[in-house]
Amino acid sequence: xxxxxxxxxxxxxxxxxxxxxxxxxxxxxxxxxxxxxxxxxxxxxxxxxxxxxxxxxxxxxxxxxxxxxxxxxxxxxxxxxxxxxxxxxxxxxxxxxxxxxxxxx
Numbered sequence: 001x002x003x004x005x006x007x008x009x010x011x012x013x014x015x016x017x018x019x020x021x022x023x024x025x026x027x028x029x030x031x032x033x034x035x036x037x038x039x040x041x042x043x044x045x046x047x048x049x050x051x052x053x054x055x056x057x058x059x060x061x062x063x064x065x066x067x068x069x070x071x072x073x074x075x076x077x078x079x080x081x082x083x084x085x086x087x088x089x090x091x092x093x094x095x096x097x098x099x100x101x102x103x104x105x
Contacts, residue, residue, distance in 0.1 A: 042050025 040051045042048055042053050
């Protein structure tokens, strides 16, 4: 039994309808994928926004905080050494004064 022309025409119409439906779904997927890419990378035309832009901002802020922390540590070390040297000088001066006062007696 050979399929009739009417049945072939109906099959072609059904295949065309399914193909059209699949094309519409692919277009929707493409639109949503473009939205996801724009959300991650930002708008390619304006070069603004997006997750990657936010990551770059965070990286620059972290570098700035690291530099501030480094300068704070340097300042703290300088103050510690200065206080240590002053205290050491005071002890040495006290020792010299004590020795001198004992020799003078």
